[in-house]
Amino acid sequence: MEVIIEQIVVYGLVFIFCGIVLLIYLRKHKKKTRETEKKVAIAKEEGLFEPVSLHPYIDLNVCIGSAACVSACPEKDIIGIADGKATLINSSNCVGHGACFHSCPVEAISLRMGTEKRGVDLPHVNQNFETNVRGIYIAGELGGMGLIRNSVEQGQQAIDSIVKSKKPNNQGVLDVIIIGAGPAGISATLACKKHKLKSVTLEQDSLGGTVYTFPRSKIVMTSPMNLPLFGKVKLYDTSKDELLQLWTRVIHDHEIEIKEQHKVENIVPQSDDTFKVVAANGEEFIGNNVLIAIGRRGSPRKLNIPGEESTKVAYRLLEPERISGKEVVVVGGGDSAIEAALMLMELNNVRQVVRTDTLTRCKPKNREKISKAADEGKVTMMFSSNLISISETHCLIKTEGEDEALEVRNDLVYIFAGGIMPTAFLEKPGIKITKRFGYIMKKHD
Numbered sequence: 001m002e003v004i005i006e007q008i009v010v011y012g013l014v015f016i017f018c019g020i021v022l023l024i025y026l027r028k029h030k031k032k033t034r035e036t037e038k039k040v041a042i043a044k045e046e047g048l049f050e051p052v053s054l055h056p057y058i059d060l061n062v063c064i065g066s067a068a069c070v071s072a073c074p075e076k077d078i079i080g081i082a083d084g085k086a087t088l089i090n091s092s093n094c095v096g097h098g099a100c101f102h103s104c105p106v107e108a109i110s111l112r113m114g115t116e117k118r119g120v121d122l123p124h125v126n127q128n129f130e131t132n133v134r135g136i137y138i139a140g141e142l143g144g145m146g147l148i149r150n151s152v153e154q155g156q157q158a159i160d161s162i163v164k165s166k167k168p169n170n171q172g173v174l175d176v177i178i179i180g181a182g183p184a185g186i187s188a189t190l191a192c193k194k195h196k197l198k199s200v201t202l203e204q205d206s207l208g209g210t211v212y213t214f215p216r217s218k219i220v221m222t223s224p225m226n227l228p229l230f231g232k233v234k235l236y237d238t239s240k241d242e243l244l245q246l247w248t249r250v251i252h253d254h255e256i257e258i259k260e261q262h263k264v265e266n267i268v269p270q271s272d273d274t275f276k277v278v279a280a281n282g283e284e285f286i287g288n289n290v291l292i293a294i295g296r297r298g299s300p301r302k303l304n305i306p307g308e309e310s311t312k313v314a315y316r317l318l319e320p321e322r323i324s325g326k327e328v329v330v331v332g333g334g335d336s337a338i339e340a341a342l343m344l345m346e347l348n349n350v351r352q353v354v355r356t357d358t359l360t361r362c363k364p365k366n367r368e369k370i371s372k373a374a375d376e377g378k379v380t381m382m383f384s385s386n387l388i389s390i391s392e393t394h395c396l397i398k399t400e401g402e403d404e405a406l407e408v409r410n411d412l413v414y415i416f417a418g419g420i421m422p423t424a425f426l427e428k429p430g431i432k433i434t435k436r437f438g439y440i441m442k443k444h445d
């Protein structure tokens with residue numbers, strides 16, 4: 001009898017213990033789900049839920065909710081766990097590291113472009129990086145696969161293909177015209193020098209591409225890669241400055257010129273199989289081949305107003321902490337404009353010029369912050385207004401309903417009027433583009 005009671009007690013204790021463990025597990029599970037659902041709701045509200053580029057696709061029939069993908073992702077809150085399965089959160093912030101893809105123990109993740117609802121334009125490129133237009137090549141993120149290392153590799157592989165294509169070496173004609181000086185364009189430029197090809201590299205902005213626009217404090221994650229004329233670059237977690245310095249040094253050491261501030265507006269196929277490449281400043285270049293390495297971020301939209309070419313005008317804010325005591329005009333009502341105004345307002349006199357009568361195209365949090373700043377007199381908001389001209393010392397701003405434009409003292413202008421995507425630019429010379437809905441870029445075989 002005693003033994004039976006003892007057994008009942010032991011079994012009872014084990015049962016209670018298991019029950020408590022299960023309860024703790026279920027509560028944790030529920031809490032995690034609630035947290036993820038909350039983040040998803042915010043991401044939807046802020047327009048960050050729907051992926052815009054390369055992103056993970058989770059096969060829910062295969063996912064076991066190990067959360068390996070969550071811990072592997074170096075960016076914050078791209079994936080979370082809800083109801084025991086992985087789910088996307090701020091997927092439009094995904095930069096395509098693919099760490100989730102490799103970490104999943106049951107291979108439930110593939111990397112895709114576009115979703116069922118939102119298509120993404122992808123140019124047609126073959127395994128040699130050549131488009132359907134013979135002699136025009138595409139490398140780097142524009143072709144679909146991002147990341148610094150991939151772009152560096154593709155840049156040189158595209159040049160290797162051009163070397164093999166053996167187009168005739170006409171006098172006065174360049175072998176390759178490279179458009180864009182991000183990781184892909186830089187690597188292609190070095191590969192041209194290595195192969196003794198006659199080339200020119202045209203960059204609308206500054207050397208470094210998207211990397212140049214990273215915040216100074218960002219940790220750039222990459223893996224060892226081969227850079228032509230340099231060899232193996234053994235970097236893992238590095239800084240923007242270290243990468244830019246490396247690229248600049250190699251380019252300088254080999255006496256290569258990259259033509260910065262040269263935006264390419266047009267690629268015109270010629271009857272003799274060459275291409276005329278036309279820059280915005282009117283310069284023209286003739287080449288046997290063109291390598292387009294312009295990434296997927298497009299070109300900033302300009303206002304086309306008098307004075308916009310001034311050096312005091314910029315389309316991005318790189319180091320706000322270095323700007324103080326200035327009269328600043330920020331144009332735009334989106335998140336980039338608001339965030340710029342918020343960063344500059346403490347040390348400068350900031351005026352934000354917004355075309356619409358309210359802020360509608362921004363995250364609710366940003367709207368709240370800028371409204372509060374305006375109420376506190378830290379920033380001057382000008383709604384229903386347009387910047388109409390820029391002079392060395394002043395700006396003219398016209399507000400709807402006012403007879404006369406307002407002239408304000410001004411040192412710096414930041415314009416955030418959105419970007420022009422490269423689709424039309426690519427289609428002009430005949431490159432085929434297809435809208436892809438959930439196109440699989442990488443999957444487990």
Ligand SMILES: Cc1cc2nc3c(=O)[nH]c(=O)nc-3n(C[C@H](O)[C@H](O)[C@H](O)COP(=O)(O)OP(=O)(O)OC[C@H]3O[C@@H](n4cnc5c(N)ncnc54)[C@H](O)[C@@H]3O)c2cc1C
Pocket residue numbers: 095139140141142145146147148149151179180181182183184185202203204205206207208209210211219220221222262263264265293294295296297298299
């Ligand atoms: C916030 C963020 C964080 C990231 N973090 C990482 C990271 O940690 N590690 C990593 O590996 N990757 C990261 N990436 C991705 C990486 O930056 C890109 O995949 C990579 O820069 C793509 O290289 P690219 O040469 O193809 O294009 P880009 O770097 O985009 O360069 C394209 C260049 O072409 C120029 N251009 C465009 N149009 C024209 C034109 N008409 N005429 C002339 N020039 C033109 C642009 O000005 C630009 O300089 C990140 C991206 C973002 C946005």
